[in-house]
Amino acid sequence: MTSDTRIGPIALPDTRARRVFEQLLEGSGVTLNGDHPWDIQVFHPDFFSRVLHQGTLGLGESYMDGWWECSRIDEMANRLLRHGLGERAHTPSERLMYRLQAGFLNLQSKARAYIVGEAHYDLGNDLFERMLDPTMCYSCGYWKDATTLHEAQTAKIDLAARKLALEPGMRVLDIGCGWGSFAEHAARHYGVEVTGITISKEQAALARERCEGLPVEILLQDYRDLTGCYDRIVSIGMFEHVGHRNYRTYFNTVESLLASDGLFLLHTIGSNNSDITVDPWINKYIFPNGVLPSAMHITRACEGYLLMEDWQNFGADYDRTLMAWLGNVDAHWHEIADHYSERTRRMFRYYLSVCAGAFRARNLQLWQIVYSRGRTGRYDAPR
Structure with a gap:
């Protein structure tokens, strides 16, 4: 039926x-x-x-x-x-199955890193262009002074840039650059050189197109293969795909790539508890092998690598962001209905609605965390 x-x-x-x-x-x-x-x-x-x-x-x-x-x-x-x-x-069998898989397998290994790109982010740029705002930013907006989705996403990107204290000529690494939203903004408005990496072919193609003429390089690459030295590093909406077995490797990698006086900003959805679980529907249809970190996961993983300078939670803003995306899907689906099934439309409506409800219930959080390698002097994060 x-x-x-x-x-x-x-x-x-x-x-x-x-x-x-x-x-x-x-x-x-x-x-x-x-x-x-x-x-x-x-x-x-x-x-x-x-x-x-x-x-x-x-x-x-x-x-x-x-x-x-x-x-x-x-x-x-x-x-x-x-x-x-x-x-x-959650049924006992699904809990047991995931715990067995997570216990014996690295579900987010380098060999499996591209699965989520192929399953979700490569689904179709035409779909995401209609769901998202012109920045093509696929993460929580910052609604403190915003009245539209575009204002909220621009404010979020600029908030991250200001927290990183970007200056012209800096070399910036964007881990999980998506469709190039932060890279384009930072290069255009702050005069920095950006290297962005993604595991999605569709994202990489559109990001290169959007950043054409700017000092931006977009690579189809796993974060574990990176080398070099960067004045600033940013990661927006990517840590959810790292997995608990790789958290220490992730922070070790960031520390090895960050200049001695550099800053790193991590923007991630967070869980209220430290159980290693996933929602089976989200895992199957939206973000395969994704897992949300808790505050404890993050603090333990960064210990010995980086110094935490600031931690901000604006998870309540994700509710409004998701509802704006849902409104865009409903308003523009007729433009792409010939390319996607009715089942896909219902999949996206369910995904966006349920996630909005989860943030509204405060079951999920959104954190922006700023790190250094132990820079001298006081750090004051803008808000």
């Missing part, structure tokens, strides 16, 4: 699976076939058993298949997470 064949919510079957599902929802404010925009409208009788057996993977896949609908998935997710269903939504 797909969304194209639905007439309306079905009469809910009186099954054990449905009763268990309703018990889980009790107290959350989310109901089945209710009148609120965050209520779940059920279109398939097997929805309940599928979700109970498969957890969040079943919930996401059944939405992609048109088995249920919800006008405000972001609010649904917010309410369910605040109700404490985040942990209970």
Whole structure:
């Protein structure tokens, strides 16, 4: 059954699976076939058993298949997470499977580093150009004084540049440069030379096009293969792909590349706890092999390599960023509908909505951290 064949919510079957599902929802404010925009409208009788057996993977896949609908998935997710269903939504088997994989395999090894690029970032520049703002920045915007997505993304990029105290002629390394948003801004407005690396062929191609005529070099390369010395290093929205087995290697690499008086800015989504877990739906459909670091993961990994100068959390701004992306997808999907399936559209709507709800519930954070190698004197980070 797909969304194209639905007439309306079905009469809910009186099954054990449905009763268990309703018990889980009790107290959350989310109901089945209710009148609120965050209520779940059920279109398939097997929805309940599928979700109970498969957890969040079943919930996401059944939405992609048109088995249920919800006008405000972001609010649904917010309410369910605040109700404490985040942990209970993962089945014991999926937890065990990931822990076994993460325990015996380096899921983010050099040999596997390009998987997420091919699966997600290479999906299509035409899609991301319509979802993102003109900066093509695919990370949290900074909404302190912003009223539009473009203002928020420009403010975030410039905030990072100011925290790094960029000066003309500096050599800057951008680890995980994406479509060249920071590289283009820093080279154009601060007169620096930028080397950007990405593991996505599509990102590299568009980044080179966007930075043409500027002192910017874009490389298709893994961070572990880098050499040289840089006055400043920045990494925006890439650390989520490093993996706990590689955190120490990552900071060791940055320390070896950073000039003695240099600064490094790390911009990453963060987890509230240190369990090595992933959401199976996000892992399968959006960011394969991605894992979110906790504050403890980061502080332990950088110890002995770099000195932390500043730590800022503006995770609440990711909610607004994701909702802006969702609005862009809804407004412009008709322009690319011939190139992508309805299932892909629902996949992106679910992904952006659920993540917005998670940040709204404060289950996820967004950190900008500034490091040095022990520079002399006081460091004051702009805000």
